[in-house]
Amino acid sequence: MEPSKTRRRAAAAARxxxxxxxxxxxxxxxxxxxxFVEKGYGATSTPEVAAAAGITRGALYHHFADKRDLFRQVLDAEAAAVREDILxxxxxxxxAQAALIGGAQAYLQAMTVPGRTRLLLIEGPAALGAQEALAIDDANAGRTLREGLAEAxxxxxxxxxxxxxxMSAAxxxxxxxxDAGGDAARIRQTMLWTINKLLA
Structure with a gap:
């Protein structure tokens, strides 16, 4: 077989x-x-995850060290999605002021994705600890907020x-x-009022 064909087949197999x-x-x-959204971190087992995905438990542990690692990567993906919506x-x-206000609105909208608030703000700190959950936020939405405030x-x-x-805590x-059923329009309006007061 020609070397070029061999290389192409190897590249196709790797892909x-x-x-x-x-x-x-x-x-x-x-x-x-x-x-994790339905049952929470504590009540979810790795065999359940593997079965729901139609994959063996061994395959799960090939990709993730343990349940905590799997959960952390779920949170990383959620936090990154929020950051992308803000950006x-x-x-x-x-x-700079308009960008900060737009980012604030984008954050609150992004957090309405079903299950996201529970994952990032309830299950995350409970399962990983407050410090690690804050580190995830600091690398994503927290970072955009810090940069936006500095610029504005x-x-x-x-x-x-x-x-x-x-402000991140607020x-x-x-x-x-x-997420708990509060008046979304009123809460958003209040947060935007707070930002406008900061910028005044």
């Missing part, structure tokens, strides 16, 4: 293996997310790290209130 691996991993993450709201030409207010005007942590509380 096929990568695709199968990614499909398996995605199925496990989707099954785990559904179960998508920052259109070219927006002022100026680094020297205030301790932006401290302000971002306080946004999380707003998301929890909305």
């Amino acid at each position: 096929s293996n990568r695709e199968r691996t990614e499909t398996t991993r995605r199925a496990l993450l989707e099954a785990a997310r559904a179960l 998508a709201a920052d259109r070219p030409g927006l002022s 207010l100026g680094e020297n005007a205030v301790d932006c790290d401290a302000l971002a942590r306080l 946004f999380d509380r707003a998301a929890l209130e909305i």
